[in-house]
Amino acid sequence: DEMNTETQKISPLWGRFFHEVLPTLGEGATVYGVYHNYESDAQGAFDVLVGADNLKVTDEMKSVALQAGKYLMFPVKGELPQAIIDTWMQIWAYFEDPSIDERRAYETDFELYKSADEVEIYIGVHYF
Numbered sequence: 765d766e767m768n769t770e771t772q773k774i775s776p777l778w779g780r781f782f783h784e785v786l787p788t789l790g791e792g793a794t795v796y797g798v799y800h801n802y803e804s805d806a807q808g809a810f811d812v813l814v815g816a817d818n819l820k821v822t823d824e825m826k827s828v829a830l831q832a833g834k835y836l837m838f839p840v841k842g843e844l845p846q847a848i849i850d851t852w853m854q855i856w857a858y859f860e861d862p863s864i865d866e867r868r869a870y871e872t873d874f875e876l877y878k879s880a881d882e883v884e885i886y887i888g889v890h891y892f
Contacts, residue, residue, distance in 0.1 A: 774812055776844070781814045793818050795877040800828050802870035806856060831871040833888055840875075840883035848875070851885055865891050 778797070786795070794817040801811040810878045813828050821827075840851045859868050869888035 773823050779812055780843070781818060785814075785816070785819070789818060791830060797875040797877075798802075798828050798830065799873040800871070805868070805870055828872065830874060831840055831869070831888055833869060833871070834891065835873075835886040836889050838885040838887065840885060842881060844881060844883070847881070848885070851883075855885065855887060859887075867892060 781795075786793075788794075796813075796815055796817070798813045798815075799810055800813065803809040811828075813826060815825075815827075819825070838851055838855055840847050842850075858864065861867070866889040869890050871888050873885070873887045876886065878884060
């Protein structure tokens, strides 16, 4: 459960990335967080991959392909990580609305880090 500091995994993953990997990337690196391998829906298990477009690939690294399809983009602006947490709460609320035309695909979703206080969250969708 990501809301419980004793069991959360995403926050420590990002912390390790920002302390160990980010300093080695150099200027102009684009950082991504990819959510994939969904078990079912927002309540089920999923995998998270954190990386950058210019990482030197090693045997220990994994990769994931973003699924082709349509994505809704949710902009994030403000102090991280709280602005991202707030936006994810808005995303979950948005998709709980039965009147919307989109449904989450639960294939791949991703965060694109544009600056220290600006992120775009892309959610894969199907239209009905």
